[in-house]
Amino acid sequence: MSHYFSEKPNARREQKKHEVALRGRSLTFVTDAAVFSKSGVDYGTKVLLDSFAFPATDGDILDVGCGWGPIGVTLASEDQNRMVWMVDVNERAVQLAQGNAEKNNLQNVKVLKSDLFQSLKGQTFAAILTNPPIRAGKDTIHTLFEQAYDYLVPGGELWIVIQKKQGAPSAKKKLQERFKEVETVRKDKGYYIFRAEKY
Numbered sequence: 001m002s003h004y005f006s007e008k009p010n011a012r013r014e015q016k017k018h019e020v021a022l023r024g025r026s027l028t029f030v031t032d033a034a035v036f037s038k039s040g041v042d043y044g045t046k047v048l049l050d051s052f053a054f055p056a057t058d059g060d061i062l063d064v065g066c067g068w069g070p071i072g073v074t075l076a077s078e079d080q081n082r083m084v085w086m087v088d089v090n091e092r093a094v095q096l097a098q099g100n101a102e103k104n105n106l107q108n109v110k111v112l113k114s115d116l117f118q119s120l121k122g123q124t125f126a127a128i129l130t131n132p133p134i135r136a137g138k139d140t141i142h143t144l145f146e147q148a149y150d151y152l153v154p155g156g157e158l159w160i161v162i163q164k165k166q167g168a169p170s171a172k173k174k175l176q177e178r179f180k181e182v183e184t185v186r187k188d189k190g191y192y193i194f195r196a197e198k199y
């Protein structure tokens, strides 16, 4: 069986085009088999996008585990003066996110294959967003939180969506060990949005 987070999915191709409205913008995306939420925008991703506010701090934005790119493409389209980075360990996701940035005529996007932050050494970000790879396990999620802290500028913000049943309360505790302030921005149908600010 091919999981959505395999590095080199070998599932058959099943490309589909979607016209979607996100944060009031009409965007075009292509999805494919073996990439997370291939049939359209995940509900948690939509709640995260609807909740997000760009930080006051200047600087780049990062979408970790970008999948086919709904988070990064939407934010790059909204603020074309910021560079938006998208990374995923799944090569098919990286190709789709790159193609989706191009389909929406975006110049301010960088898409890289990366295991968490590995391909991002030396970069810093004003905001990091993630609909995290829960299926990769708790260790990966905790590493993601810890490394996100290191890659944020002072005052930078990590935004995450996580379902209550997937361990939202323990994720919040973990974030509070490291970040100055952890705010529950929204709770919607069991999806929690957390905003964690770096000291």
Ligand SMILES: C[S@@+](CC[C@H](N)C(=O)[O-])C[C@H]1O[C@@H](n2cnc3c(N)ncnc32)[C@H](O)[C@@H]1O
Pocket: 004, 005, 006, 036, 037, 042, 045, 064, 065, 066, 067, 068, 069, 070, 071, 087, 088, 089, 090, 093, 114, 115, 116, 131, 132, 133, 134, 136, 140
């Ligand atoms: C829940 S999905 C979210 C996808 C997309 N951001 C969205 O909102 O539809 C999590 C993503 O994390 C990716 N992923 C899993 N392990 C990863 C890792 N170690 N480094 C980077 N990305 C990873 C998966 O391939 C998947 O695309």
